[in-house]
Amino acid sequence: MKSILFNALKDPGHSRRLDVVLDLARSFESHLTLLTAMPYEMAGSNDPYGAAFAAMVPVWREEVRKLREETERDLANEDVPWEWVDQTGPVALALLKSSSLVDLVVVGEREPRAGGEAPSFTAGELALTADCPILVLPDECDRMDLERPVLIAWDGSAEASHALRAALPFLKRASSIYLATIVSKDRAKKDKFDLPAVGGADYLSRHGIRSEMVEIERSGDGTAEAIRNAAAVRDAGLIVMGAYGRTRLSEWVFGGVTRSMLSDVRIPLLLKH
DSSP: OEHHHHHHHHSTTTTHHHHHHHHHHHHHEEEEEEEEOOOHHHTTTOOTTTTTHHHHHHHHHHHHHHHHHHHHHHTTOOOOOOEEEEEOOOOHHHHHHHHHTTTEEEEEEEEETTTTEEEEEEEEHHHHHOOSSEEETTTOOOOOOOTOEEEEEESHHHHHHHHHHHHHHHHHTOOOOEEEEESSSSSGOOOOOOOOOHHHHHHHHTTTTTEEEEEEEEEBEEEEEEEHHHHHHHSEEEEEOOOEEEEEEEEEEHHHHHHHHHSSSSEEEEEOO
16 A cells, blocks of 8 residues: 545644554555645525626635645655645545545545535545545544454445455554454344455455454444444454445445444445445
């Protein structure tokens, strides 16, 4: 994992996310690209004549300038190769355009274009469209211990398989790996899988990675909560899962579990469609 793309965003969690990304870049000896996007779409729908947009452009530019200066000061003494990229337009589109030749995109859990609300449309859209995995960091995350256990949400689908494969750089460093399959209370109604959990375990073993297959009972609060609880019980430092969704006209619609996981990110979450 030699190239990391990071969404530089002026919000309370920026400095913590930057610390995490710098640790990742050092650990994997990666080049770091910091991208900031000026979101012109925020004004368009309520500003048909462009007056409000024109008034906000200098404000946004000043915010970006200050963020860049602050970030450059923070990076001055860091032993990580980096570059800064300014873009204009929707954040998700700007990151997607810059993700073609990167190995990982890192974003926060909050939606950068909607006043910090969750779930993040940007994170979900990137997970469904980018060729590389998306790492979503919780607001309060200030470091990632790569040796902590990793929980992989496994349902045998192509999406889960893609996520597992994309997570290999992280899995090779984890102290333990759990392939967690969520099952219903009535085992007779157990979900049907395209690939059993042993398929994922066999794939990891060929890479010299040992894993443990576990079945987690779906709680009354749903699959996403069962995954979060299973990860917390095992002291996981990362959750890996496939991202699900479909297109409706030009709008991305996230699957229920994907949306639920993005609505409450407690542990760093690695997504891949």
